[in-house]
Amino acid sequence: MTILVTGGLGYIGSHTVVELLQNNFQVIIVDDMSNSEKFILDNIEKIGGKRPVFFPFDLRRKELLSQVFDAYEIDGCIHFAAYKAVGESQEKPLDYYENNLFSLINVLQEFKARNISNFIFSSSCTVYGQADKQPIDENTLLKMPESSYGKTKQMGEEILKDYAIAYQKKVSLLRYFNPIGSHPTALLGELPIGVPNNLVPYVTQTASGIREKLSIWGNDYETPDGTAVRDYIYVVDLAKAHVKALQKLMNEKSETLIDVYNLGTGKGSSVLEVVEAFETANEVKVPYQICERRAGDITIAYANPDKAERELGWKADTSLEEALRTTWEWQKYLQTKN
Numbered sequence: 001m002t003i004l005v006t007g008g009l010g011y012i013g014s015h016t017v018v019e020l021l022q023n024n025f026q027v028i029i030v031d032d033m034s035n036s037e038k039f040i041l042d043n044i045e046k047i048g049g050k051r052p053v054f055f056p057f058d059l060r061r062k063e064l065l066s067q068v069f070d071a072y073e074i075d076g077c078i079h080f081a082a083y084k085a086v087g088e089s090q091e092k093p094l095d096y097y098e099n100n101l102f103s104l105i106n107v108l109q110e111f112k113a114r115n116i117s118n119f120i121f122s123s124s125c126t127v128y129g130q131a132d133k134q135p136i137d138e139n140t141l142l143k144m145p146e147s148s149y150g151k152t153k154q155m156g157e158e159i160l161k162d163y164a165i166a167y168q169k170k171v172s173l174l175r176y177f178n179p180i181g182s183h184p185t186a187l188l189g190e191l192p193i194g195v196p197n198n199l200v201p202y203v204t205q206t207a208s209g210i211r212e213k214l215s216i217w218g219n220d221y222e223t224p225d226g227t228a229v230r231d232y233i234y235v236v237d238l239a240k241a242h243v244k245a246l247q248k249l250m251n252e253k254s255e256t257l258i259d260v261y262n263l264g265t266g267k268g269s270s271v272l273e274v275v276e277a278f279e280t281a282n283e284v285k286v287p288y289q290i291c292e293r294r295a296g297d298i299t300i301a302y303a304n305p306d307k308a309e310r311e312l313g314w315k316a317d318t319s320l321e322e323a324l325r326t327t328w329e330w331q332k333y334l335q336t337k338n
């Protein structure tokens with residue numbers, strides 16, 4: 001089976017490509033390297049034992065995309081390619097709508113034209129906004145996200161539902177909670193470009209001295225220690241869920257299918273708990289200061305991941321500390337590279 005992985009050199013994509021290779025899928029990557037680097041391809045090969053076919057172009061270039069489909073018989077797609085910075089999406093909404101939606105539509109047009117099914121979409125817990133109750137299951141009402149980025153995820157889901165119904169296709173919408181960590185080999189991880197917005201890259205860079213101090217955005221939330229709570233999922237566990245979701249789509253007899261899964265651990269951790277777990281796992285200190293709340297942040301979000309366990313036979317079982325240990329190894333690897 002040959003799988004197109006868009007954004008396959010990115011953070012979650014690269015880990016998923018390794019899992020696909022280890023499960024004997026052929027992989028074709030399209031990635032324009034707008035948020036990734038070529039050495040990741042070499043590292044994927046080192047871990048996975050095979051070099052995926054790689055095309056470095058922007059998915060908005062329809063003619064190039066069409067040529068890939070002409071050249072290879074593709075059986076499915078995992079679509080990671082998107083811009084993902086929440087704050088930047090507020091400053092450049094058109095760039096986000098254009099990239100995230102047109103890239104998706106272009107791949108779907110090829111799928112429709114060539115009658116290919118099996119499409120997996122990287123969605124996000126951001127589609128739930130501040131849910132009325134925790135943990136969040138898949139039936140929870142979706143609220144309009146605050147950011148343009150979040151809206152592209154909600155719109156992407158709607159496009160895929162219409163597409164699946166109109167053209168009798170199988171799709172899987174995977175709503176990730178907060179992915180963290182790196183590959184145990186320390187050869188893959190999240191590439192920090194500029195000042196990180198996300199918690200774990202900021203913690204890691206603070207521990208290594210690149211940043212002076214972590215700012216904890218608010219300790220007056222209604223949570224046990226006052227800091228906000230999220231569901232941090234280890235990226236390798238997350239990558240494995242994609243293989244399971246793909247296998248389920250491929251084995252499904254019905255022509256039309258819309259699967260929706262929350263991918264999280266089911267456990268909420270506060271910002272302070274993450275800092276402490278990082279310090280314990282790596283025996284390093286993370287200096288921090290308490291600041292005002294960050295605009296747009298919600299108090300608490302963690303998944304009910306039971307549906308994924310029941311239907312995919314998948315469960316995230318790596319501990320927070322273990323995930324944070326791999327992050328630190330990746331940081332050290334990046335420093336040896338520079």
Ligand code: NAD
Pocket residue numbers: 006007008009010011012013030031032033034035036057058059060079080081082083084099103122123124125176177178179
């Ligand atoms: P990433 O930026 O590391 O990976 C995305 C990859 O897509 C990058 O390598 C980038 O170069 C590529 N890309 C972007 N636009 C492209 C285009 N037009 N054509 C070709 N390649 C393009 O991001 P990630 O963290 O691996 O996220 C992967 C997906 O998961 C995204 O869709 C993101 O929105 C979603 N997601 C991420 C998180 C998270 O916290 N990391 C959480 C929920 C959902």
Ligand code: WQD
Pocket residue numbers: 084086123124125126150177178179197198199200202214215216217218228229230271294297
């Ligand atoms: C986690 C917690 C911050 C940085 C974002 C996107 C979401 C999804 C995952 C893609 C919050 C606190 C953070 C810092 C802090 N991505 N924090 N100091 O906001 O839950 O979700 O990534 O789909 O759409 O919005 O993740 O890592 O930014 O923050 O105190 O320097 O850490 O306030 O409580 P978030 P995050």
